Amino acid sequence: MERTPKIVIEHLNFTYDDGTESLLDVSSTIYANEITVIFGPAGGGKSTLLRVINRLNDLAAGKSMTGRVLLDGQDIYAKEVDVTALRRKVGIVFAQPQPLPLSLRANIEYGPRLAGVRDKQKLDQLVEQSLTQAALWDEVKDRLNDSGYALSGGQQQRLCLARVLALEPEVILMDEPMSGLDPLSTAKIEDSMQQLKQLYTIVIAPHNIQQAARVADNAAFFLQGRLIEEGTGKQLFTKPKDKRTEDYIMGRFG
Amino acid sequence: MNASITEHKRTSLAEFAAERLIRGSGIMAIVFVFLIFAFLLREGLPAFTEVPLDNLFSARWYPIEEYYGILPLIFGSLVVTIGAAIIAMPIGLLTAIFIAEIAPRWLREILKPLIEVVAGIPSVVLGFFGVVILSSLVRETLNLPTGLTAFTGSVILAYMALPTIVSVAEDALDAVPRSYRDAALALGATKWQTIWMVTVKAGKSGILTAMMLGIGRAIGETMAVLMVTGNAARVALEPGALFMPVRTMTATIAAEMGEVAQGSAHFHVLFAIGIVLFVITFLVNLVASFAIFRQSKRSARLLS
Numbered sequence: 428m429e430r431t432p433k434i435v436i437e438h439l440n441f442t443y444d445d446g447t448e449s450l451l452d453v454s455s456t457i458y459a460n461e462i463t464v465i466f467g468p469a470g471g472g473k474s475t476l477l478r479v480i481n482r483l484n485d486l487a488a489g490k491s492m493t494g495r496v497l498l499d500g501q502d503i504y505a506k507e508v509d510v511t512a513l514r515r516k517v518g519i520v521f522a523q524p525q526p527l528p529l530s531l532r533a534n535i536e537y538g539p540r541l542a543g544v545r546d547k548q549k550l551d552q553l554v555e556q557s558l559t560q561a562a563l564w565d566e567v568k569d570r571l572n573d574s575g576y577a578l579s580g581g582q583q584q585r586l587c588l589a590r591v592l593a594l595e596p597e598v599i600l601m602d603e604p605m606s607g608l609d610p611l612s613t614a615k616i617e618d619s620m621q622q623l624k625q626l627y628t629i630v631i632a633p634h635n636i637q638q639a640a641r642v643a644d645n646a647a648f649f650l651q652g653r654l655i656e657e658g659t660g661k662q663l664f665t666k667p668k669d670k671r672t673e674d675y676i677m678g679r680f681g
Numbered sequence: 682m683n684a685s686i687t688e689h690k691r692t693s694l695a696e697f698a699a700e701r702l703i704r705g706s707g708i709m710a711i712v713f714v715f716l717i718f719a720f721l722l723r724e725g726l727p728a729f730t731e732v733p734l735d736n737l738f739s740a741r742w743y744p745i746e747e748y749y750g751i752l753p754l755i756f757g758s759l760v761v762t763i764g765a766a767i768i769a770m771p772i773g774l775l776t777a778i779f780i781a782e783i784a785p786r787w788l789r790e791i792l793k794p795l796i797e798v799v800a801g802i803p804s805v806v807l808g809f810f811g812v813v814i815l816s817s818l819v820r821e822t823l824n825l826p827t828g829l830t831a832f833t834g835s836v837i838l839a840y841m842a843l844p845t846i847v848s849v850a851e852d853a854l855d856a857v858p859r860s861y862r863d864a865a866l867a868l869g870a871t872k873w874q875t876i877w878m879v880t881v882k883a884g885k886s887g888i889l890t891a892m893m894l895g896i897g898r899a900i901g902e903t904m905a906v907l908m909v910t911g912n913a914a915r916v917a918l919e920p921g922a923l924f925m926p927v928r929t930m931t932a933t934i935a936a937e938m939g940e941v942a943q944g945s946a947h948f949h950v951l952f953a954i955g956i957v958l959f960v961i962t963f964l965v966n967l968v969a970s971f972a973i974f975r976q977s978k979r980s981a982r983l984l985s
């Protein structure tokens with residue numbers, strides 16, 4: 428199958444305003460309709476990279492950034508780019524689920540409404556579809572008007588995934604989205620990801636390496652802000668070329 | 682084993698003493714409030730028998746000729762306070778939003794202590810400023826016969842309420858976790874949409890408290906109001922009332938208490954005004970805490 432580049436990262440450096448160099452000369456390509464896994468030990472820069480890709484670090488602590496990030500060939504940091512439109516195209520799910528202080532339904536409708544969707548039927552359909560994709564529909568379909576906080580931690584995490592799916596984005600970034608999930612829901616979401624990648628490009632920073640190995644079409648290993656090695660999931664997790672990648676994988680696999 | 686048991690005994694003695702001390706001070710505070718209220722009642726209640734009620738609740742305040750109508754004073758207080766609230770609440774909220782959400786860090790570091798300083802300006806100084814500068818400004822720009830009006834009082838009171846509103850509301854906004862903002866931004870909200878629909882919403886009960894504290898300060902204020910409102914006791918239920926001189930309850934008490942004969946009807950009426958003021962303040966606080974209580978229950982439902 429022909430692979431289409433979706434996101435191209437060129438010589439990216441990112442330093443927080445306290446001087447922490449979180450990304451050092453990172454160059455990589457993320458392909459459409461694949462699941463790309465970025466993994467590595469804590470503090471490796473995974474979250475930073477995801478936040479740079481949808482420009483969430485714009486307002487925050489970013490001191491300096493050099494290099495380019497291209498989405499479909501367009502520099503996302505170019506002046507003419509509308510940040511809100513970009514964030515709708517590139518959705519992100521955070522490690523810590525954060526429902527908005529609204530009802531379940533309103534949490535999901537929030538993004539589409541901001542994007543101008545007013546049609547009640549369309550919104551209802553989005554709510555059901557995205558909750559189903561996030562493996563949450565059956566658990567909450569009778570209590571959509573309850574507060575988003577009335578859910579368990581794992582359910583909140585799936586709510587946040589559903590909220591992003593309702594945006595109908597092109598790219599979904601997931602930062603440890605399953606850290607609070609039981610094995611059953613994890614399996615459900617992994618299943619659903621295999622379907623979703625037909626429609627979307629998925630970048631995921633899983634919280635454990637077994638999961639990384641299970642879902643990866645493509646994988647990249649980050650260590651202290653540097654991209655050490657990348658390749659297909661199969662190659663990277665069975666025959667890593669770099670000693671450091673191998674050590675990390677072996678260390679975890681026991 | 683033995684040692685540790687006696688040691689425990691000693692700390693629990695200290696704990697006992699501390700608890701008694703704290704409980705004692707608490708009870709004392711409550712007792713004082715009741716004593717003050719009892720005193721107020723003792724001096725004020727006779728007014729209701731000495732002065733016929735239709736005189737007391739008339740529209741004419743002219744104690745020298747034994748007209749003791751307190752309606753104009755209540756009216757004056759209401760106009761000035763509501764005017765102050767209308768001015769101070771939106772400005773206070775917007776300023777808090779500016780400091781908490783928009784201003785760059787260095788500017789915030791300057792503005793926050795500056796607001797504390799403003800809060801410390803004595804009200805006589807503000808009153809002086811009001812008489813000398815603000816009142817002539819009001820008179821000239823609005824082309825009025827006098828600049829000492831209810832509106833001038835509202836502006837000064839709003840200015841006094843602002844520091845409280847701004848700093849408490851700013852704290853409330855600041856306490857909203859960053860992840861709320863990230864969540865909204867990531868769903869394609871603009872900075873303003875995030876502020877209005879998420880940050881302000883999440884900080885709602887703190888913001889409400891800020892408003893109540895600010896207005897609470899305005900209701901009880903005496904000195905500045907006495908100086909700038911023109912002290913004309915009358916009920917003017919007409920559109921221009923805001924731009925005419927008025928007299929508030931607090932100003933009346935402050936101005937007349939010094940020269941009245943103790944035990945006279947006038948003296949008792951002044952205390953009766955105190956009772957009215959007390960009741961109004963009490964009701965406002967009751968409504969406010971009820972609103973905040975309901976608010977917090979709702980947000981607890983939403984946030985837990």
Ligand SMILES: Nc1ncnc2c1ncn2[C@@H]1O[C@H](COP(=O)(O)OP(=O)(O)OP(=O)(O)O)[C@@H](O)[C@H]1O
Nearest residue numbers: 443445447449468469470471472473474475476488
């Ligand atoms: N807001 C911030 N301000 C300053 N430094 C930060 C900030 N966020 C992250 N860092 C630093 O940047 C580096 C990379 O952090 P990042 O969160 O991207 O790592 P990560 O790979 O996601 O780690 P984890 O697996 O623990 O989530 C770390 O050294 C971290 O301390």
Ligand SMILES: [Mg+2]
Nearest residue numbers: 473474475602
């Ligand atoms: Mg992380």
